[in-house]
Amino acid sequence: MADSSSSSSSSSKLVYFVIFPLIFLSALVIILNQKPSTSYNSWPYFHYPAAAAASRASGAVAPAPAKHDHLPMKQGTKNGSKSDKSTSNYNSDNLDMVEASLAQARETMHEARLNNETSYDPDYVPEGSIYRNANAFHRSYLEMEKLFKIYVYEDGDPPLFHYSKSKGILGIEGILIHQIEISKFRTRDPGKAHVYFIPLSVQSIATYAYVIHNRAWSPLQNIARDYVKLISTKYPHWNRTLGRDHFILGCHDWTPTISHGVPLLFKNSIRVLCNANTSEGFKPSIDVSMPEIYLPEGTMDGLIGGPPPSDRSVLVFYAGGVHGPIRQMLMDQWKDNKDPEVQIHEYLPKNMSYYDVFRRSKYCICPSGWEVASPRMVEALYMGCVPVLLKENYAKPFDDVLDWSTFAVDVRVDEIRDLKKILMGISTEKYVEMQREGIRVRRHFEVNFPPKRYDVFHMVLHSIWLRRINVQLHDAHET
Numbered sequence: 001m002a003d004s005s006s007s008s009s010s011s012s013k014l015v016y017f018v019i020f021p022l023i024f025l026s027a028l029v030i031i032l033n034q035k036p037s038t039s040y041n042s043w044p045y046f047h048y049p050a051a052a053a054a055s056r057a058s059g060a061v062a063p064a065p066a067k068h069d070h071l072p073m074k075q076g077t078k079n080g081s082k083s084d085k086s087t088s089n090y091n092s093d094n095l096d097m098v099e100a101s102l103a104q105a106r107e108t109m110h111e112a113r114l115n116n117e118t119s120y121d122p123d124y125v126p127e128g129s130i131y132r133n134a135n136a137f138h139r140s141y142l143e144m145e146k147l148f149k150i151y152v153y154e155d156g157d158p159p160l161f162h163y164s165k166s167k168g169i170l171g172i173e174g175i176l177i178h179q180i181e182i183s184k185f186r187t188r189d190p191g192k193a194h195v196y197f198i199p200l201s202v203q204s205i206a207t208y209a210y211v212i213h214n215r216a217w218s219p220l221q222n223i224a225r226d227y228v229k230l231i232s233t234k235y236p237h238w239n240r241t242l243g244r245d246h247f248i249l250g251c252h253d254w255t256p257t258i259s260h261g262v263p264l265l266f267k268n269s270i271r272v273l274c275n276a277n278t279s280e281g282f283k284p285s286i287d288v289s290m291p292e293i294y295l296p297e298g299t300m301d302g303l304i305g306g307p308p309p310s311d312r313s314v315l316v317f318y319a320g321g322v323h324g325p326i327r328q329m330l331m332d333q334w335k336d337n338k339d340p341e342v343q344i345h346e347y348l349p350k351n352m353s354y355y356d357v358f359r360r361s362k363y364c365i366c367p368s369g370w371e372v373a374s375p376r377m378v379e380a381l382y383m384g385c386v387p388v389l390l391k392e393n394y395a396k397p398f399d400d401v402l403d404w405s406t407f408a409v410d411v412r413v414d415e416i417r418d419l420k421k422i423l424m425g426i427s428t429e430k431y432v433e434m435q436r437e438g439i440r441v442r443r444h445f446e447v448n449f450p451p452k453r454y455d456v457f458h459m460v461l462h463s464i465w466l467r468r469i470n471v472q473l474h475d476a477h478e479t
Contacts, residue, residue: 105143109139112136113139119138124443124454128440130440132401140469141462148194148461148465150193151187151188151189151190152180153231155234156199163204165207169294173249176460177201179451195468196238206254217257217261221262241475244471248265249272249290251275252275253370269286272288274291274292284400287395288467292373303379307384314361316362317365318344324368326368326369330416339420359384363385364387368392381407387408389408389410398463407441409423443455
């Protein structure tokens with residue numbers, strides 16, 4: 001009996017003091033070794049709007065996905081087969097190499113920022129108040145030129161893919177799609193790519209696929225949904241990160257809504273949008289605001305330049321249709337008033353030239369219409385008129401690099417009645433400085449054929465580069 005009791009006691013001690021601790025330690029090791037699919041770096045190299053900071057703080061930017069969330073099995077393999085594992089290892093190795101190059105670039109940029117280092121550049125060295133941190137931007141830009149690689153999916157046929165109109169108010173969409181496809185940043189080796197471009201054109205979808213009077217979004221969203229399904233079953237890149245290193249580009253107002261039809265595209269991917277409205281799901285820390293640029297003849301010919309401040313007799317100018325509540329409020333308060341310094345019209349008088357009045361004006365109003373984007377902002381910069389941004393929830397282009405307060409004026413909607421008072425309250429010296437800075441910053445909004453360093457093409461790519469370098473990705477298949 002004593003032997004039996006002693007044996008039972010020994011067994012109990014073995015369970016409590018050996019087996020249970022081993023189980024607990026094993027569970028702890030498994031938990032600690034799990035990798036999230038995404039982690040964000042906290043280094044503050046560049047400014048992000050408050051909305052982005054709030055989004056990051058809440059954890060809503062890019063939550064780690066479940067292990068098998070939206071991961072279709074590869075064709076011709078069974079889950080867990082040798083072929084599946086070898087492909088996963090190959091993809092993971094490629095991603096690790098890409099992340100290693102980005103880590104080195106981050107360190108270089110970090111040192112430039114901390115040490116306030118300047119870099120040699122034979123063409124242009126960013127400096128002055130128009131930049132939030134000129135040296136950090138310059139080093140980041142040079143690292144982008146040296147490292148950044150974009151893989152363009154070749155699937156899909158024009159006009160819905162690989163093509164968009166390059167003229168008209170939405171022409172920047174077609175111009176940039178074409179320039180990306182032929183640029184030096186494009187790589188034919190997907191294993192070397194930092195980002196993957198989905199060459200979908202929403203402008204083309206609206207032109208060629210939209211059925212007039214059909215108010216259903218699903219047929220248009222299905223075009224994007226089917227393309228993502230195609231690339232996610234044909235290639236490993238989408239599944240590897242659940243789309244976090246993929247991007248789309250669109251200037252059409254429907255782009256956000258069509259992207260919303262593909263949940264992972266809307267939530268995870270970089271969306272380069274003209275309609276950068278934070279109240280409609282635009283995420284400044286992930287998405288990219290692209291300027292809407294209207295080139296009537298397809299080039300900048302005749303658009304650049306204007307007289308000096310002393311030859312501008314009109315205080316403020318706007319002419320345009322009444323699209324949306326902000327413009328209606330502007331018209332209700334100021335339309336066709338008798339003040340010669342305040343030229344605000346729905347339709348210009350026949351004896352007036354739109355661009356001539358732009359060039360005779362000190363300030364040019366750039367209000368939202370039905371959507372937040374407007375080409376007037378860039379037209380003002382082109383012609384030496386200080387932009388007055390009358391918008392709500394608008395994420396300004398290149399705002400993580402440029403300090404818009406040095407070359408533009410923000411006016412709140414509830415300040416429309418005080419518009420003249422606000423602008424008259426800006427001293428002549430301050431206005432002249434803002435006009436001069438607007439001319440300096442103009443290079444970042446110019447459209448060139450072929451692209452030139454630091455122009456709008458390169459600034460859009462740099463914005464994508466920043467969003468990619470600011471996140472560290474892991475293979476979603478890893479645990």
